[in-house]
Amino acid sequence: MKKKFTLPQLASVTQIVACLGIIPAIWGIFHAAEESHREDQKTQELLRLTAFPALDGVIQRDRAERVNLENAIRDLRLLAKNDQLKATYTTGKSAYYGTKGLADVGRHYEYLGVMIRLRYVEFEPIFEVISFPDELWDAAEQSGFLKMVREENWSGPGKPMKDFWVNFEFLRNCYIAARKGEPIPGLSNPDPEPDLYDRVSRLFQKIIR
DSSP states (O other), rough: OOOOOOOHHHHHHHHHHHHHHHHHHHHHHHHHHHHHHHHHHHHHHHHHHHHHHHHHHHHHHHHHHHHHHHHHHHEEEEHHHTTTTHHSSSSSSHHHHHHHTHHHHHHHHHHHHHHTTTTTOHHHHHHHOOOHHHHHHHHHHHHHHHHHIIIIISSSSOOOOTTTTTTHHHHHHHHHHHHHHHTTTOOOOOOOOOOOHHHHHHHHHHOOO
8 A cells, every 4th residue: 555645744745856956956056156256256356457557547647737736726726815716717617727737637637536436447546546636626615716617607607517527526525535434435335235156155055954
């Protein structure tokens, strides 16, 4: 006489069979995820190596802009001291290109901000080797230049450029956060989702216990 299984026994057998079928599949996924993880690590290492020439180029460009930086700070401070911005320039655009060195150094830091925001270069080495031009930003604010350009008059009365120096400002915010030891805005992810490798690894460990 054949022995009949009870429903709980059948359920247990079904679970065992299912597990025996799932384990090879899980292992295959696990192996593929592990290989992908290793390849990703190799890619990251390669990117770090290839980033050095780009970083060196940024450093050299920053050094070349030091004279323009000093000239721009000096001229903006003179405008702030004598409250002569609007008396000297009719538009923000004319002030931008008329203030010695300002347009060149402004483009440099805008470019650097874009490179970091889009992750063409890492912020950490930039922070370590390049000083942020706090004096330039302060002089641009104190002279009224930034307010004029962003809120009042870039190309004429009532025609401001609201996004002027947004990448330069992004760069500034990165430096402010880094100096305080806070997460870098737009770059840091304090709670990243576990990648495929981690998820599969955890699932596999649960199954084989």
